[in-house]
Amino acid sequence: MSVPSPLTRLPDHKLTLGLFLPMQQGAWSPSTAPRSTSWTFDYIARCTRRAEELGFDLVFGLAQWLGKGGYGGDMHFREHEVDPIIANAALSSLTKTIVLINTVHVLYAWHPLHLAKFGAAMDHISGGRWGINVVTGYKPSEYRMFGLEPIEHDHRYVMADEFTTIMERLWSEDDELTFDGKFWKTEKAFLAPKPGQRRPFLVNAASSGAGLDYAARHSDLIFITSPTGADPEKACEALPAVNARIKALAYRYGRQVKTIINPHVICRRTEMEARKAYQTILENEDTVAADNFVQTFVSGDTASWRGHSRAQWVIGGNVHLVGTPTQIVEWFGRLSDAGCDGVQVNFFDYLPDLEFFGSEVLPLMKQAGLRR
Numbered sequence: 598m599s600v601p602s603p604l605t606r607l608p609d610h611k612l613t614l615g616l617f618l619p620m621q622q623g624a625w626s627p628s629t630a631p632r633s634t635s636w637t638f639d640y641i642a643r644c645t646r647r648a649e650e651l652g653f654d655l656v657f658g659l660a661q662w663l664g665k666g667g668y669g670g671d672m673h674f675r676e677h678e679v680d681p682i683i684a685n686a687a688l689s690s691l692t693k694t695i696v697l698i699n700t701v702h703v704l705y706a707w708h709p710l711h712l713a714k715f716g717a718a719m720d721h722i723s724g725g726r727w728g729i730n731v732v733t734g735y736k737p738s739e740y741r742m743f744g745l746e747p748i749e750h751d752h753r754y755v756m757a758d759e760f761t762t763i764m765e766r767l768w769s770e771d772d773e774l775t776f777d778g779k780f781w782k783t784e785k786a787f788l789a790p791k792p793g794q795r796r797p798f799l800v801n802a803a804s805s806g807a808g809l810d811y812a813a814r815h816s817d818l819i820f821i822t823s824p825t826g827a828d829p830e831k832a833c834e835a836l837p838a839v840n841a842r843i844k845a846l847a848y849r850y851g852r853q854v855k856t857i858i859n860p861h862v863i864c865r866r867t868e869m870e871a872r873k874a875y876q877t878i879l880e881n882e883d884t885v886a887a888d889n890f891v892q893t894f895v896s897g898d899t900a901s902w903r904g905h906s907r908a909q910w911v912i913g914g915n916v917h918l919v920g921t922p923t924q925i926v927e928w929f930g931r932l933s934d935a936g937c938d939g940v941q942v943n944f945f946d947y948l949p950d951l952e953f954f955g956s957e958v959l960p961l962m963k964q965a966g967l968r969r
């Protein structure tokens with residue numbers, strides 16, 4: 598049967614708006630500057646419900662498998678995280694409209710039938726609001742935690758393709774599925790209930806050739822990174838080519854996708870206050886945590902985040918937007934002009950920053966035609 602794109606279930610705004618949830622201790626920033634942000638479910642639920650009230654389209658939870666102490670330092674950066682798929686199951690009962698996306702490392706000993714079943718359950722509980730960010734895992738240490746050997750970069754996407762194909766068929770086909778794959782097999786596998794519209798949202802965040810080819814074939818939302826680091830001026834010059842390449846690839850497969858970038862937003866009434874808040878995060882860097890955090894990315898085989906400097910990692914996230922509400926909305930407009938279909942914002946101090954964003958930035962986004 599032909600399956601309608603889940604993108605038709607997203608409201609029709611010029612710029613899709615998501616919140617990158619602070620699922621992991623310390624969220625994006627290895628900095629001990631004072632803040633309320635917390636990894637606890639209660640805090641995550643408050644962020645999600647407030648984002649829904651403010652009209653955000655989606656929230657997103659990342660997943661990483663870290664050892665004792667996380668990335669280390671005094672703050673044990675990212676040590677704690679409530680599993681995002683479990684968190685989303687609970688959040689789906691606390692919310693009504695917002696789309697809930699969580700990350701799953703599909704190559705860490707999952708069978709596609711398991712995840713398809715979980716996905717159908719999540720879709721059922723949330724009323725078609727669930728999505729999965731399919732990641733293949735770029736950290737050798739994570740594979741070893743599961744007793745597995747790390748897998749070569751491009752081969753991971755060959756495996757992810759088979760895994761996702763099996764899930765898609767289990768979700769969409771009426772009959773039992775017997776599949777004799779290279780990596781997974783099923784005999785008369787069957788799912789009931791199916792996801793209501795036969796397909797949860799599929800998300801990916803690749804940058805490499807193999808990763809983007811996978812994403813163009815399977816994903817609905819594609820998270821992109823700035824190849825030139827966090828400076829928004831440089832990012833806006835580089836991103837049109839990134840977005841055009843992804844859209845062309847998807848077009849070749851006859852598919853529609855939306856690209857979303859995650860800016861770190863530091864917004865205050867005056868530019869001077871915003872710049873001061875930026876400096877405060879930097880001045881309170883947790884050096885050990887920051888060193889370890891950066892090291893993971895520069896030593897891994899990931900094609901994303903290659904252009905970010907060490908200082909930019911201390912702030913965290915993708916492009917850094919620092920300024921007044923007017924300036925932030927101007928940057929959103931420029932990201933939109935650069936071909937980004939959405940922004941998924943990170944904050945340093947989530948609840949107060951989200952509140953300020955809701956009262957000062959969102960109305961200007963509407964005035965600018967970015968939101969209805």
Ligand SMILES: Cc1cc2nc3c(=O)[nH]c(=O)nc-3n(C[C@H](O)[C@H](O)[C@H](O)COP(=O)(O)O)c2cc1C
Nearest residue numbers: 659660700732735802803804805808820899900901
């Ligand atoms: C916005 C964003 C979110 C991501 N979330 C996760 C995550 O939760 N867990 C993870 O292991 N990797 C995550 N990644 C990394 C990607 O899955 C991927 O490994 C990386 O972007 C490298 O792309 P490549 O595999 O094409 O080289 C994320 C990347 C981006 C840009």
